[in-house]
Amino acid sequence: xxxxVITGVGLVSSAGEGLDAHLTALADGAPYTDAATFxxxxxxxxxxxxxxxxxxxxxxxxxxxxxxxxxxxAAGLALDAAGAKDDAALKGRMQxxxxxxxxxxxxxVDGQILTGLRQANNPGxxxxxxxxxxxxxxxxxxxxxxxxxxNISIVHGVTGASRTFMGEESSGVDALRIARERIASGQDDIxxxxxxxxxxxxxxxxxxxxxxFLWKKPxxxxxxxxxxxxxxxxxxxxxxxxxxxxxxxxxxxxxxxAAIAGVASDRSRRKPGSVEGALHxxxxxxxxxxxxxxxxxxxxxxxxxxxxxxxRDIAPGAALHATGDLVGHTMEAQAPIGVALAAGLxxxxxxxxxxxxxxxxxxxxxxxxxxxx
Amino acid sequence: xxxxxxxxxxxxxxxxMGVVTSLGQGKDDTWAALTAGRSGIHRIERFPTDGLRTTxxxxxxxxxxxxxxxPMLSERLAMLAAEExxxxxxxxxxxxxxxxxxxxxxxxxxxxxxxxLAKASGQDGDVTYKDLLKAAASGEFKPWHDLFIFGTVxxxxxxxxxxxxxxxxxxxxxxxxxTAIQLxxxxxxxxxxxxxxxIGTDGSVNPESLVRFSLLSxxxxxxxxxxxxxxxxxKNRDGFVMGEGGAALVLEDAEKARARGARIxxxxxxxxxKGDGFxxxxxxxxxxxxxxxxxxxxxxxxxxxxxxxxxxAHGTSTPENDKMEAMSCTAVFGERMASVPIxxxxxxxxxxxxxxxxxxxxxxxxxxxxxxxPPTINYQVPDPAIPLDVVPNxxxxxxxxxxxxxxxxxxxQNTCLVFGAEPKGA
Numbered sequence: 028x029x030x031x032v033i034t035g036v037g038l039v040s041s042a043g044e045g046l047d048a049h050l051t052a053l054a055d056g057a058p059y060t061d062a063a064t065f066x067x068x069x070x071x072x073x074x075x076x077x078x079x080x081x082x083x084x085x086x087x088x089x090x091x092x093x094x095x096x097x098x099x100x101a102a103g104l105a106l107d108a109a110g111a112k113d114d115a116a117l118k119g120r121m122q123x124x125x126x127x128x129x130x131x132x133x134x135x136v137d138g139q140i141l142t143g144l145r146q147a148n149n150p151g152x153x154x155x156x157x158x159x160x161x162x163x164x165x166x167x168x169x170x171x172x173x174x175x176x177x178n179i180s181i182v183h184g185v186t187g188a189s190r191t192f193m194g195e196e197s198s199g200v201d202a203l204r205i206a207r208e209r210i211a212s213g214q215d216d217i218x219x220x221x222x223x224x225x226x227x228x229x230x231x232x233x234x235x236x237x238x239x240f241l242w243k244k245p246x247x248x249x250x251x252x253x254x255x256x257x258x259x260x261x262x263x264x265x266x267x268x269x270x271x272x273x274x275x276x277x278x279x280x281x282x283x284x285a286a287i288a289g290v291a292s293d294r295s296r297r298k299p300g301s302v303e304g305a306l307h308x309x310x311x312x313x314x315x316x317x318x319x320x321x322x323x324x325x326x327x328x329x330x331x332x333x334x335x336x337x338x339r340d341i342a343p344g345a346a347l348h349a350t351g352d353l354v355g356h357t358m359e360a361q362a363p364i365g366v367a368l369a370a371g372l373x374x375x376x377x378x379x380x381x382x383x384x385x386x387x388x389x390x391x392x393x394x395x396x397x398x399x400x
Numbered sequence: 401x402x403x404x405x406x407x408x409x410x411x412x413x414x415x416x417m418g419v420v421t422s423l424g425q426g427k428d429d430t431w432a433a434l435t436a437g438r439s440g441i442h443r444i445e446r447f448p449t450d451g452l453r454t455t456x457x458x459x460x461x462x463x464x465x466x467x468x469x470x471p472m473l474s475e476r477l478a479m480l481a482a483e484e485x486x487x488x489x490x491x492x493x494x495x496x497x498x499x500x501x502x503x504x505x506x507x508x509x510x511x512x513x514x515x516x517l518a519k520a521s522g523q524d525g526d527v528t529y530k531d532l533l534k535a536a537a538s539g540e541f542k543p544w545h546d547l548f549i550f551g552t553v554x555x556x557x558x559x560x561x562x563x564x565x566x567x568x569x570x571x572x573x574x575x576x577x578x579t580a581i582q583l584x585x586x587x588x589x590x591x592x593x594x595x596x597x598x599i600g601t602d603g604s605v606n607p608e609s610l611v612r613f614s615l616l617s618x619x620x621x622x623x624x625x626x627x628x629x630x631x632x633x634x635k636n637r638d639g640f641v642m643g644e645g646g647a648a649l650v651l652e653d654a655e656k657a658r659a660r661g662a663r664i665x666x667x668x669x670x671x672x673x674k675g676d677g678f679x680x681x682x683x684x685x686x687x688x689x690x691x692x693x694x695x696x697x698x699x700x701x702x703x704x705x706x707x708x709x710x711x712x713a714h715g716t717s718t719p720e721n722d723k724m725e726a727m728s729c730t731a732v733f734g735e736r737m738a739s740v741p742i743x744x745x746x747x748x749x750x751x752x753x754x755x756x757x758x759x760x761x762x763x764x765x766x767x768x769x770x771x772x773x774p775p776t777i778n779y780q781v782p783d784p785a786i787p788l789d790v791v792p793n794x795x796x797x798x799x800x801x802x803x804x805x806x807x808x809x810x811x812x813q814n815t816c817l818v819f820g821a822e823p824k825g826a
Contacts, residue, residue, distance in 0.1 A: 178680070188673035188675045193506065233532055233536055294558060
C-alpha cells in the first residue's frame, strides 16, 4: 500500500481565506457569527471573497449559487497550493470526489407561490403555472448535487472524473476514505477532495430547525452548549484538499503538509452510548495516538458529551479544538476542514499526529488520523 | 478458470439482481415487457398536469408510500429491488456481508410539506421562510428532518439489510446507477469487502422536478401518444421522458461466491469514467470524454472493441445525447459499429435518471443470460446522422458474451461498464 499525503489545502469560511488565516484564528481568533440576519439563528457567515480571483469568468459565476462558488473558490485555492493550477495535463487526470448536499432555492418565488396557493381555486394547476413561469431555468443547475463537481471541472479543468457523495457529515469522511483507498491501492495517483456549505439559507435552517438541532441563543462555544440545551450553529465555508501518493508528490517536486494515515467511518442505529463506543472503535482501528484533536462536534446535547468523554479517554493529553468554534458547522465540509487544519498544524511543526473526528448531527461517525509527512 | 482478472484483481461476480420499473415489479416482469417491445410511458395521473409542456412519464404508480414524496418512493423502490437481489443471491437478508453503495436522487422538502408549514405558521398575509421557520420551531414536523436529508434513504436501506460500514450515497447525475456499481467493483477489487450491494433508485417524478427538466428543454413534449414519445436514435426524437425505477445488484468476489456455491449470473468485467469540463449540460463536441470512458471500460475489462457483442445505450432520446453517443461509439468501434447492435431501454421505461445505470446493468446481464436483445422501440424515422443497428422495434436473438453499457450525465459525467458471461479467456 502506498502512503497518501496532502499537498494542497484550499479553505474559506467565516474565519477568512486560506490556511494561514485559519491557523491564526484557531490559535487566538474570536469566532465570527451573524446573529441578526436569520434571527434567532446565529450563523457563521462566509467572509467576503473576490470571486474573480478563482472563478475568472462572470458567466461561470452567474451559473452558480453561493454553495457552489464557495466550493469552486476553495478548490482553486487548493490547486494553487498544490502547484497544480497551471498543469493542464495533471488536472486532466486528477480525480475529484465532492461531498455535497443540494443548492439554494429562489426564496422569493417560494414565498409568492405559498401565498398564492392559499387562495388558488385549483392549487395543482396554480403550482404548475407558477413553477413554469417563475423558476429561473438555470437554477436547477445550481441545485443539483453533482454540479459543484461539474463547475470545478469547467472552471478549473479538473477532469479525471468526478463522483459526488451525499449524506451530510458522513459524506465528507467517506469522500476522504475512498480517495485515500484509491491512491493507496495504486488505482489513482492524485485527487481533489472536499466540499462546501452555505449556511446563510433559510431552507437549510428550516430542515435543521424542524429536527430541533439549531442553537438559538447568542454564540457559545461548542463544548459549552450541551449544558444549556445544546444545538448547532451552521457555518458557510468550503474546503478542498489535494491528495496524492507520496511518490507522485515527490516526482512533482512538491512538499507534503502531512500524511493521511487512515480514515475510518461507520454507522449504527444510535442509542445512548453508541457515539462514545463508535469513537473508541474507530480510533482503535486507526491506532490513533494524537497530540491534537480537531473535533467536528456539533454542540448537540448527548452526542457532544459522549464525544468529549471518549476523547478524554482516547487522547487525554492532546490539545482539543472544536472546528465548529472556528467555522461553525459546515455539514458536508466539516471533515475536510478538520483535516485541512490538522495538516496545517502538522506542517508548521507542531503536533506529529492529529486526529479529526466527525460525529454527524443525526447519524454517522468518522475519524481521520494524520501524521507527519 | 482463474478467479482473478489479468491485472491480478479479484473477479467481480454478480450473484443477485432486482429491478422495478414502470413496466413491472421484478426483473422477470420488466424483462418480459422490455423484450416484447412494450412501453411503460403513460399520462401522469399523480398530479395535475395543466399548464405543463410535458404531461407524460414512466411513473411507478403501483407502489404506495406515505407521505408521498421522492425520498419515500425512492426508498421503497430501492428496498423492493434489493429484496429481490439479495434474495436471489442467497446471502443473509438482514446481515448482508458487505458494503452498500446507493445512487439516490438529491432530495429536498416538497410543496405539500412547505404548504403544511405555511398553514401551521398561521400567517394569513404574505408567506416567507420566516413563517415556515416559526412553524418548524413547534417540533411538530420533526420527522421531516430525517425524511429530507440526503443520507436517509441509504441509512434505512443499510439498516434493513444490515450492510457493513458507512453506506455511500452518491450522485453523478444520470450516470449515478453505474457509479454505484463501479464503487462496489472497486471495493471488492481492493479487497475491502467480499460483497457489495449496489443500488440505483429514483422516484422523483413530481411537479417541480418535471418543470426543472422542462425549463432546460430536456423533455419530450410529444404528449399525444405517450408510448411513442421516447424515440432514441430517431430523427424526430425531441427529448427524454422521465421515468422511475429501482435496481439492485449483489456483487461478490467471484472466488468467495464460488466457494459458497452461489450461482453466478455474470461478471462486471470493466469500468471506465471520464470527466468533461466543456459545459454544464452539453458534452464536448469532439466526444473525447465519452470515447475515453468507453475505452477505459474496455481496457479495464481486458477486452478489445471487437469483443463487444452489444451496446446497451444511454440512448436518452435527446437530440444531443444520441448523436454524441453514436459518434463516440463509432470512434471506438470503427466501421464495425454499423453492425454492432445498440439499443435503448429508455425507449420503453423512459429515463430513470439516478437509477438508469443500475436498471440498464440488470438488463444488460439479462441480455447475456437469455441471448435476447431488447429493441429500441418507436424507431419509425431513422436519423441519417446515426447509421447504426438500433435493433429497431423488435427484440432479436443473438449470442451475447460481452455488453458495453453507457451512462452519461449533466456535469460532465461519463461512466461505462462492461459485463460478460465469463471473463475473456476463461
